[in-house]
Structure formats: structure tokens, C-alpha cells
Amino acid sequence: MKIEKVEIKRLHLPLKEAFEASIGQQTKRDFLLVSVHSEGAVGYGESVAMPTPFYNEETTETVLYMLETFLIPKLLSGTIESPEDVARLFSPIRRNQMAKSALESAVWDLHAKQKGISLARALGGTRQEIEVGVSVGIEKSVDAVVAKVEGFVADGYKKIKVKIKPGFDIALIEGLRKRFGDSLPLMADANSAYSLDQLDLIKELDDYNLIMIEQPLAHDDIVDHARLQHQMKTPICLDESIHTFEDARRAIELGSCKIINIKVGRVGGLTEAKKIHDLCLAHDVPVWCGGMFESGVGRAHNIAITSLPNFTIPGDTATSSRYWERDIVTPAVEFAKPGILAVPDGPGIGYEINWDVVKALQVMEKSYSQTNVTI
Ligand SMILES: O=C(O)CCC(=O)C1=CC=C[C@@H](O)[C@@H]1C(=O)O
Numbered sequence: 001m002k003i004e005k006v007e008i009k010r011l012h013l014p015l016k017e018a019f020e021a022s023i024g025q026q027t028k029r030d031f032l033l034v035s036v037h038s039e040g041a042v043g044y045g046e047s048v049a050m051p052t053p054f055y056n057e058e059t060t061e062t063v064l065y066m067l068e069t070f071l072i073p074k075l076l077s078g079t080i081e082s083p084e085d086v087a088r089l090f091s092p093i094r095r096n097q098m099a100k101s102a103l104e105s106a107v108w109d110l111h112a113k114q115k116g117i118s119l120a121r122a123l124g125g126t127r128q129e130i131e132v133g134v135s136v137g138i139e140k141s142v143d144a145v146v147a148k149v150e151g152f153v154a155d156g157y158k159k160i161k162v163k164i165k166p167g168f169d170i171a172l173i174e175g176l177r178k179r180f181g182d183s184l185p186l187m188a189d190a191n192s193a194y195s196l197d198q199l200d201l202i203k204e205l206d207d208y209n210l211i212m213i214e215q216p217l218a219h220d221d222i223v224d225h226a227r228l229q230h231q232m233k234t235p236i237c238l239d240e241s242i243h244t245f246e247d248a249r250r251a252i253e254l255g256s257c258k259i260i261n262i263k264v265g266r267v268g269g270l271t272e273a274k275k276i277h278d279l280c281l282a283h284d285v286p287v288w289c290g291g292m293f294e295s296g297v298g299r300a301h302n303i304a305i306t307s308l309p310n311f312t313i314p315g316d317t318a319t320s321s322r323y324w325e326r327d328i329v330t331p332a333v334e335f336a337k338p339g340i341l342a343v344p345d346g347p348g349i350g351y352e353i354n355w356d357v358v359k360a361l362q363v364m365e366k367s368y369s370q371t372n373v374t375i
């Protein structure tokens, strides 16, 4: 497969409503839509980095820089037999996983389209339908979160994840359990807002039958998380700490978590995501697909990877209408049944780009071909 051309469009996609976590507030997606071209076929990917480096170190600007300066020249000048080769091609470049993933996932889509099969099938997916959860941000009061959750439960979401931070944690979980009882599939995500100094406080969360607590401690830690996991019955799930297969292997070996959140962008693309999935399957560690407020393009990649067998916990792959007035794909991503998405079986990601919406949101576009880049 020879990639002849890469295009990048930068889009500003407003969220229907602001989303707050311990790492700050978000009102829109500022992201890159990436397309890769070969022999008349086009594959699409999306950069999931945020405009600010508060979730991880990458930003929309650093992704653009890495793509233009290193990754696109490498892809255009190299030869690849399969999408797995892209990760190998990029391996001399350290980190910058979200930049790598934007291109690599587009090549996966292209590959599946060229073979005339769905991306899910190309990845080895086995499910035709996936269960879906929803991530709920921090609000002004516990009652305000309860009201939001009420709507999502009525919509049929199969898992409720709430964001917590010191001062907005125990009372929130208690309020939710009071209103919805013990059977609500509930989890909490702290985005690294705690340290082991707050061990007693974190341990209080053990009383609420949570499915898991996501990333309570530092974003770059697996040692303290292991200490914490050994003292808690609630499974710890790692998000920010896992960037590679090796990170996952070490975390499992140390006992730092019992569940892993796989975000395709955070781990550098679909090839690494699949490797982490396989490792976790071999170690009886269930996984689920996290979200980064993806547009329909990144969401389609998430749906495809979630069709693999060890994605046994509903992911943060909510519907388009949970986030956007108008998504950039058609059809929009909507439930087949309450809380259930159908895995598309058309070629590649299985959604078309809605170019009218893209045009309306586009703030920049660039094109790269073999004639105008050097490595
Ligand atoms: O709905 C989604 O896409 C998930 C949103 C979500 O919870 C997150 C997205 C990005 C950074 C964080 O705030 C958070 C997470 O840590 O999973």
C-alpha cells in the first residue's frame, strides 16, 4: 500500500453543553480530521488531543506539528504492507501517541475499505452490537448530577461514569446510590485528582459497590496505584497511566489495576490498542473503550475496536446526540436499541463524512503529497 496524499482539516465542533472534570472544563472539540489517500480509496482518522495539555501532554497544535514535521513525511516516503507496519514505521519517534494514532487509524480505515470489509472485521472483532455507557461531568451540585443521570438512565445507557474530585466525591456517590439504588452500574473517574495521602478518603469509596474507580492517583504512576489496589476491594482502572503495551504489561504485573480503559488515541493507534486488548484477555483483565469526545470519525474507530471479545464493560462511546447538534458523519451514531450500538458492517468505518457539516466547522485545511515534503 502506497500512501499518495494526506489531508488535514482542523475543525471546531461545539459541544451541546460544557463538560467539567477535575482537569478543567471543555466547551468544544478543536481537532484534526485526517484523510489518507491511496489508489482512489480514502481512509479517515481523527486526532483526539485536546487544545490544552491537561489530560496528557499533547495538544491540537503539537499533534499538527508532529504530523507535518515527522509523521506524514515518514508515511509518504515509506512503504507499508499492512496497517500494522505504520506503528513500526513510527516507532523511532518517541511518544506523541495521539499524533501517531490520527494517521494510523486512518490507514486502518483505508485498508479495510480496500479489502471491502468493515474496520471491525479487519481488527478481528466478533460482536455485531456493543453496550454503551456515558460519562457525566461535574456539576454545581449533587442534585444537578442526579438530574443528569436520571436522563441517561431513561435513555438506556448501560453504565454511568461520574467525574469526581476532592470535595465532590463521597456525597455525590452517596446521593446517586440513594436515588438509584445499588443496582445502577456506576463508576467514578478522578483524572488523577488524589494522592495516597488521601487513602482514608479514597477507601470510603469501597462502600458503594462501584464497578471501578478510574485513575485516582497520578497520571504517570503505577506504583502507588498498586499500593492502593492491594488495599481496596473496588477494582482500580487505569486510563492516563497506560500509553503502550509495555505500560499495560507492567501495570498488570505489579497489580496496579484490575481493569484497563483503552483509548485508541492515548495508546498510539488501533494496532497497539489491539495488542493491549490481547494482553489483558490473556491475564483476565477486562477492558473497555474510553472516549475523548470524538466526532463520528473517532467514535466509529472506537465502536470497531469495542467489537473485540475482551471489551466486556460498556465504553464511553455515547451517541452523537449526547455531544453534538450535528455530527460530521452520516448517519449520526445513534442507538439501535436503548444502550446498544450496532457495529457497522459496511466497508471501513461504515459511516460517510458529512462534508456540509465539515465545511461549516473547518478553520484550516492542508494537503501533503510526496512532491512537497521531505523527511
Ligand atoms: O464521553 C466521552 O468521550 C468521555 C469523556 C471523558 O470522560 C473524558 C474525556 C477526556 C478526558 C477526561 O475528561 C475524560 C476521561 O478521563 O475519560
Ligand SMILES: [Mg+2]
Pocket: 189, 191, 214, 215, 239, 240, 290
Ligand atoms: Mg478517564
